[in-house]
Amino acid sequence: xxxxxxxxxxxxxxxxxxxxxxxxxxxxxxxxxxxxxxxxxxxxxxxxxxxxxxxxxxxxxxxxxxxxxxxxxxxxxxxxxxxxxxxxxxxxxxxxxxxxxxxxxxxxxxxxxxxxxxxxxxxxxxxxxxxxxxxxxxxxxxxxxxxxxxxxxxxxxxxxxxxxxxxxxxxxxxxxxxxxxxxxxxxxxxxxxxxxxxxxxxxxxxxxxxxxxxxxxxxxxxxxxxxxxxxxxxxxxxxxxxxxxxxxxxxxxxxxxxxxxxxxxxxxxxxxxxxxxxxxxxxxxxxxxxxxxxxxxxxxxxxxxxxxxxxxxxxxxxxxxxxxxxxxxxxxxxxxxxxxxxxxxxxxxxxxxxxxxxxxxxxxxxxxxxxxxxxxxxxxxx
Amino acid sequence: xxxxxxxxxxxxxxxxxxxxxxxxxxxxxxxxxxxxxxxxxxxxxxxxxxxxxxxxxxxxxxxxxxxxxxxxxxxxxxxxxxxxxxxxxxxxxxxxxxxxxxxxxxxxxxxxxxxxxxxxxxxxxxxxxxxxxxxxxxxxxxxxxxxxxxxxxxxxxxxxxxxxxxxxxxxxxxxxxxxxxxxxxxxxxxxxxxxxxxxxxxxxxxxxxxxxxxxxxxxxxxxxxxxxxxxxxxxxxxxxxxxxxxxxxxxxxxxxxxxxxxxxxxxxxxxxxxxxxxxxxxxxxxxxxxxxxxxxxxxxxxxxxxxxxxxxxxxxxxxxxxxxxxxxxxxxxxxxxxxxxxxxxxxxxxxxxxxxxxxxxxxxxxxxxxxxxxxxxxxxxxxxxxxxxxxxxxxxxxxxxxxxxxxxxxxxxxxxxxxxxxxxxxxxxxxxxxxxxxxxxxxxxxxxxxxxxxxxxxxxxxxxxxxxxxxxxxxxxxxxxxxxxxxxxxxxxxxxxxxxxxxxxxxxxxxxxxxxxxxxxxxxxxxxxxxxxxxxxxxxxxxxxx
Numbered sequence: 001x002x003x004x005x006x007x008x009x010x011x012x013x014x015x016x017x018x019x020x021x022x023x024x025x026x027x028x029x030x031x032x033x034x035x036x037x038x039x040x041x042x043x044x045x046x047x048x049x050x051x052x053x054x055x056x057x058x059x060x061x062x063x064x065x066x067x068x069x070x071x072x073x074x075x076x077x078x079x080x081x082x083x084x085x086x087x088x089x090x091x092x093x094x095x096x097x098x099x100x101x102x103x104x105x106x107x108x109x110x111x112x113x114x115x116x117x118x119x120x121x122x123x124x125x126x127x128x129x130x131x132x133x134x135x136x137x138x139x140x141x142x143x144x145x146x147x148x149x150x151x152x153x154x155x156x157x158x159x160x161x162x163x164x165x166x167x168x169x170x171x172x173x174x175x176x177x178x179x180x181x182x183x184x185x186x187x188x189x190x191x192x193x194x195x196x197x198x199x200x201x202x203x204x205x206x207x208x209x210x211x212x213x214x215x216x217x218x219x220x221x222x223x224x225x226x227x228x229x230x231x232x233x234x235x236x237x238x239x240x241x242x243x244x245x246x247x248x249x250x251x252x253x254x255x256x257x258x259x260x261x262x263x264x265x266x267x268x269x270x271x272x273x274x275x276x277x278x279x280x281x282x283x284x285x286x287x288x289x290x291x292x293x294x295x296x297x298x299x300x301x302x303x304x305x306x307x308x309x310x311x312x313x314x315x316x317x318x319x320x321x322x323x324x325x326x327x328x329x330x331x332x333x334x335x336x337x338x339x340x341x342x343x344x345x346x347x348x349x350x351x352x353x354x355x356x357x358x359x360x361x362x363x364x365x366x367x368x369x370x371x372x373x374x375x376x377x378x379x380x381x382x
Numbered sequence: 383x384x385x386x387x388x389x390x391x392x393x394x395x396x397x398x399x400x401x402x403x404x405x406x407x408x409x410x411x412x413x414x415x416x417x418x419x420x421x422x423x424x425x426x427x428x429x430x431x432x433x434x435x436x437x438x439x440x441x442x443x444x445x446x447x448x449x450x451x452x453x454x455x456x457x458x459x460x461x462x463x464x465x466x467x468x469x470x471x472x473x474x475x476x477x478x479x480x481x482x483x484x485x486x487x488x489x490x491x492x493x494x495x496x497x498x499x500x501x502x503x504x505x506x507x508x509x510x511x512x513x514x515x516x517x518x519x520x521x522x523x524x525x526x527x528x529x530x531x532x533x534x535x536x537x538x539x540x541x542x543x544x545x546x547x548x549x550x551x552x553x554x555x556x557x558x559x560x561x562x563x564x565x566x567x568x569x570x571x572x573x574x575x576x577x578x579x580x581x582x583x584x585x586x587x588x589x590x591x592x593x594x595x596x597x598x599x600x601x602x603x604x605x606x607x608x609x610x611x612x613x614x615x616x617x618x619x620x621x622x623x624x625x626x627x628x629x630x631x632x633x634x635x636x637x638x639x640x641x642x643x644x645x646x647x648x649x650x651x652x653x654x655x656x657x658x659x660x661x662x663x664x665x666x667x668x669x670x671x672x673x674x675x676x677x678x679x680x681x682x683x684x685x686x687x688x689x690x691x692x693x694x695x696x697x698x699x700x701x702x703x704x705x706x707x708x709x710x711x712x713x714x715x716x717x718x719x720x721x722x723x724x725x726x727x728x729x730x731x732x733x734x735x736x737x738x739x740x741x742x743x744x745x746x747x748x749x750x751x752x753x754x755x756x757x758x759x760x761x762x763x764x765x766x767x768x769x770x771x772x773x774x775x776x777x778x779x780x781x782x783x784x785x786x787x788x789x790x791x792x793x794x795x796x797x798x799x800x801x802x803x804x805x806x807x808x809x810x811x812x813x814x815x816x817x818x819x820x821x822x823x824x825x826x827x828x829x830x831x832x833x834x835x836x837x838x839x840x841x842x843x844x845x846x847x848x849x850x851x852x853x854x855x856x857x858x859x860x861x862x863x864x865x866x867x868x869x870x871x872x873x874x875x876x877x878x879x880x881x882x883x884x885x886x887x888x889x890x891x892x893x894x895x896x897x898x899x900x901x902x903x904x905x906x907x908x909x910x911x912x913x914x915x916x917x918x919x920x921x922x923x924x925x926x927x928x
Binding site for chain 2: 242
């Protein structure tokens with residue numbers, strides 16, 4: 001269901017906001033804002049819009065079929081393949097009996113030596129996995145080419161053309177990475193469930209002259225000391241107070257944005273740098289940071305952030321679980337790495353190589369108070 | 383048989399029937415109040431330490447005339463609940479003598495672990511017996527308990543198990559389960575009765591501290607010092623100066639405001655997602671902390687609990703009140719309390735708009751001006767609101783999505799067209815509607831179904847515009863102070879004072895003169911001879927005397 005919208009500042013008490021805005025502005029931005037409103041992250045996952053038929057000939061092969069192919073690519077013959085595959089998926093087996101696991105775990109080849117495939121995905125033969133060929137994806141026009149960008153997507157929400165979201169294209173034919181904005185995907189839901197009770201909360205603070213009206217705003221993304229607090233029904237609790245982490249690594253994320261028809265948006269050429277969960281994104285970087293968030297009638301925000309993200313960060317989230325992770329949700333982790341490299345569209349390095357890929361993440365956030373560690377309540381923001 | 387007469391009989395029969403025949407010979411029971419759940423827990427913790435766990439189900443406390451403390455004087459121990467008390471007693475006793483605890487909880491080690499040791503058993507039983515029975519055990523009682531322990535030890539061939547069985551029997555004795563305030567002839571009131579020294583000590587300790595008498599109070603009682611005005615004043619002054627006075631104040635207001643009801647508050651999670659059992663507990667605690675903060679402050683005026691901007695919050699409560707509250711604590715530290723003062727422009731002031739009052743007096747899915755108004759009248763002003771007729775049609779009131787009657791006020795106006803309902807609703811709705819800015823989950827709101835909420839009202843001819851005005855009106859209403867005196871007196875006595883007990887009116891006047899000081903009133907009551915007087919008719923009834 002499309003969220004009902006309202007002005008960003010609905011329910012805000014102006015008197016409080018004046019004080020809050022001034023205090024934060026003095027700490028982080030040169031311009032003195034007169035109104036400020038803060039939010040805490042309530043959900044994070046990949047923004048996806050999978051559709052029937054968007055993968056040519058169906059989804060990628062099962063892991064079992066892919067492993068059989070991999071064995072052949074490694075030079076194993078028919079009988080050997082058959083023998084090794086006998087141990088595939090056997091319940092309760094010990095490592096020494098997991099013959100296929102041992103071979104797959106070390107199928108990378110570095111200088112002719114067998115190495116861990118998940119630590120060296122580029123050294124694993126490309127499985128040539130399929131990718132999305134559909135035309136619809138959430139995201140942003142990061143390269144500025146717009147409708148003239150051949151092969152780019154159309155955003156299903158804004159119907160803007162020239163949308164850059166090659167991460168969705170790369171991962172979208174693997175079942176645990178398929179879904180819609182409403183359902184999320186199995187992989188990212190699993191990751192969110194694991195990280196939401198352990199990662200320091202992400203904070204978003206919006207400042208502007210009058211947040212109930214269209215106009216320019218300043219948006220600050222930072223990290224809290226506390227973990228997001230959740231209600232018994234699993235939803236993030238609104239109106240909790242969070243202390244902003246003084247760590248300088250996450251205090252430089254200040255962007256110019258605007259509110260238009262209630263929607264908060266950022267289209268920046270500057271990067272975002274956040275730190276997230278240790279097992280997902282210890283570092284989370286988005287070059288050309290973009291944001292599009294819309295408030296609902298309860299004052300909660302929902303929308304997207306996007307930009308060019310280093311492929312190694314995404315691959316870490318997927319591949320840090322190694323063989324076990326591959327057996328859980330992927331037909332070929334190194335193959336997904338290869339796909340992202342092939343579809344990478346970020347800015348090239350000095351050698352012309354591209355190491356980042358366009359992405360879009362789905363965010364939800366609820367109203368919160370943000371205080372600086374020093375000064376506590378005097379610096380309260382809403 | 384009257385309830386009181388029943389109690390005396392139970393107490394007397396119990397005293398005779400639970401292995402304390404020697405005590406019953408010399409003791410005349412006056413008022414016997416069954417320990418409340420909190421008091422039971424506190425006495426066990428005071429005696430054995432906080433690590434001893436209490437497992438089992440207590441009989442529900444009964445509220446009479448607005449107070450559990452009055453109800454406690456009118457309840458007995460049923461056979462069903464006795465089996466529960468027995469199970470709890472055995473569990474507690476087993477924990478006390480188990481291998482982990484015996485070294486610290488027992489004052490001695492027996493000569494043999496398989497044979498009786500009267501000296502060691504006597505030392506232990508005399509010590510814990512005094513604490514459990516709230517008075518020193520007589521030599522005959524100690525001898526009786528030691529003999530019981532020895533017999534049990536010989537039977538089970540285990541000193542600790544024998545001691546455990548004896549301790550368990552003490553924990554089911556009426557002297558423990560009931561606060562027996564024994565009486566004696568009153569020399570100043572010919573033909574009348576008053577509490578004896580032990581009875582006074584028990585009444586004082588539970589009234590001022592909500593706990594058992596300490597050693598000093600027991601000593602004073604033993605020396606009959608409580609029978610002299612000077613001796614009584616000395617002990618009362620000592621107890622008033624103790625930090626435990628706050629425990630007594632908390633217990634009284636918890637009872638008067640019926641805050642135990644927070645344990646039963648359930649909310650629709652879809653409508654009020656912030657509300658939880660944890661929040662319910664914190665809301666109860668918030669109100670108690672607010673009240674204690676107000677009434678124990680220098681020149682603390684009881685009436686200010688209805689208007690104060692000062693309170694204490696946890697992070698969870700702060701989220702309901704939508705105010706910032708940051709702690710300087712490491713990640714993962716448990717939530718704790720912080721003093722907080724609402725800003726002048728904040729609509730929150732006084733206990734009436736705190737989460738406890740507005741959620742407890744609401745329905746699971748909606749607010750209730752009627753329940754809130756009724757609670758204001760009955761709990762805070764000591765006025766009686768008649769129960770609704772059995773055949774009332776609540777359809778309109780419950781229909782919160784009614785397209786015509788979009789606010790609670792609209793629905794109640796429509797409901798009041800029924801003349802059977804109108805009388806009572808006119809009495810309670812104007813007060814309850816003033817709190818409609820606070821929904822059933824305690825959150826502030828200005829509209830209902832898109833319509834601005836009208837919070838104006840009046841009480842006893844005094845008009846107000848909103849909840850803050852209601853708080854001020856209650857603050858200024860003479861019935862609020864009068865009700866407090868009435869409730870606190872009944873709380874101490876274990877019965878509602880009769881209309882002809884004019885000394886209560888004297889207490890009311892003194893309370894007002896003393897700037898509505900709650901500790902001052904407690905002191906005044908504790909020093910009043912009437913506070914220890916037993917009502918002659920009830921004493922006669924208890925002993926079946928004509």
